[in-house]
Amino acid sequence: MxxxxxxxxxxxxxxxxxxxxxxxxxxxxxxxxxxxEPSVVAVNQKTGQILAIGKEAKKMVGRTPAHIVATRPLVKGVIxxxxxxxxxxxxxxxxxxxxxxxxxxxxxxxxxxxxxxxxxxxxxxxxxxxxxxxxxxxxxxxxxxAAIGARLVVQEAGGNFIVDIGGGTTEVAIISLGGIVFAKSLRVAGDKLNEDIIYFAQEEYKIAIGERTAEAIKIGIGSAYATGREKKELPLRGRNIVTGLPEEITISADAVRKAMEKSVRQIINEIKIAVEETPPELLADIMTNGIHLAGGGAQLAGLDVLITKETKIPTNIVEDPLTxxxxxxxxxxxxxxxxxxxxxxxxxxxxxx
Ligand SMILES: Nc1ncnc2c1ncn2[C@@H]1O[C@H](COP(=O)(O)OP(=O)(O)OP(=O)(O)O)[C@@H](O)[C@H]1O
Ligand SMILES: [Mg+2]
CATH class of the missing domain: 3.30.420.40 (ATPase, nucleotide binding domain)
Known part of the structure; x- marks a missing residue:
């Protein structure tokens, strides 16, 4: 058999x-x-033909001729x-x-x-x-x-608090007895932080940068909280929007943190509201079990420290949060x-x- x-x-x-x-x-x-692989698809708009999917298509983002568009078929987590x-x-x-x-x-x-x-x-x-x-x-x-992937015990009566910070959405959920007791979804996550950096570069330095550059800066020196990261600055290359010429400046970790501050604050507030709305019995469990962070955005330096500080609940990043x-x-x-x-x-x- x-x-x-x-x-x-x-x-x-x-x-x-x-x-x-x-x-x-x-x-x-x-x-x-x-x-x-990245959720990116490159389409030839003249013929409707798909040229590349995944890694190959991501390389094309921002580099394609006008009739080829590299798109993300999902926006904020939905098709x-x-x-x-x-x-x-x-x-x-x-x-x-x-x-x-x-x-x-x-x-x-x-x-x-x-x-x-x-x-x-x-x-x-x-x-x-x-x-x-x-x-x-x-x-x-x-x-x-994500909670099951983090090996949390989701089917028993204890409360589990999970926060999944992806590219498009931050989802906060409290899980008990195999179900979601309640959850909140915020359309602010990793991608918004990239946009913040793009906006900041434009406003502060009059330099236009692309999404990939912004993401590299965020991952390289970005933080939610001053954690004393060693690498305190990075070169930022783009086009000066006044002169139209290429320019390179140096951007500091402090500036990047400031650029993302408002969005990080929104994520923190969402988590705090969820904590406030948690029924007391479950809150007691959560104070013991802690807050678990999953998703690529969970890896933003200092985010776990800031959440612990703001909620007074121990916070940890689950093993291999992206998967x-x-x-x-x-x-x-x-x-x-x-x-x-x-x-x-x-x-x-x-x-x-
Ligand atoms: N080390 C890092 N520091 C900060 N952000 C990071 C890091 N590594 C990845 N990210 C961010 O994580 C995000 C992607 O995470 P993930 O793959 O979990 O999202 P997703 O599941 O595709 O999106 P969603 O769940 O919103 O649909 C991107 O915005 C990326 O920039
Ligand atoms: Mg996700």
Missing amino acids: KSFSRFFSYLGQDIAIDLGTANSLVYVRGRGIVLQ SDFEVTEQMLRYFIDKVYKKKLLIGPGPRVIVGIPFGVTEVEKKAVLDAAYSAGGREVFLIEEPMA AMVRGAGLVLENLDELRDVLVETDSLEPPK
Whole structure:
């Protein structure tokens, strides 16, 4: 019996997908994470043809001729361009399966969605995953998946506080007994911090910089709190918007922190409001268990320190925060019988069989 079921699971290997605003990841049951690429698609607008997806497409951002656009099919965590999203999903699934899918059923697919998206948005993700080749599609709320990926005990009565800071959204969730007790989603996260740096460079130094430069500055010397980072400054190259000529200046860690201050404050306030709204019994658990930070934005230097200081609750960054969500969704796949309850109810959205 055992080898029989193994045979079938091989035919339709199950996969978990984190379709993020900034990065997409794919986890294959029994194999782990097999793909991690930027959620970028380069399209030739004259022909409608897709030229590149993922890493290749990201290289093109801001460098393409006018008729080639490198777009992100997801904005603030939700699908903004259905067709391109579907193609991106199909590309990821095909890349993982190569020729295997020519025979046999497609894989079972579990896809993460932000908490609190509308039924229409859920259906868009579901439909995209089916038309990209999924045999059976499940949805999971991203904070729930991130909590499972962080190995928090989500099915017992203790409270778990998770904050997922991605590219498009910051999601704060309190999880207990296998469900989200309450959650908040803020459309301020890593990408907004990049925009802040772009704006700051323009206002302060009259220098126009692109998104990739801004992100490199943020990761290189950005911080939420003065943590005494050694590398205190970086060169910033762009175009002077007055003279139109290239220019290089030096930007300091303090200036970058100031540029991002308002957005960081919004993230902190969101977390504080969630703490204030937590029922007392759960708050007691959370004071013991702490606040867990996941997502790429969690890695902003000093953010954990600032959150601890502002909430008086010990805060830690989960191991490998960028992959926590997809690893959690993968764990659900591996243990579907025990963990089915944590999935999003989608019966009413399923396509007719
Ligand atoms: N070391 C770092 N310091 C600060 N920010 C970082 C660091 N590494 C990555 N990031 C930021 O993390 C963000 C991407 O995180 P992640 O991949 O979790 O987002 P996502 O899942 O694609 O987005 P979302 O969940 O909002 O749809 C980007 O804005 C990136 O700049
Ligand atoms: Mg995410």
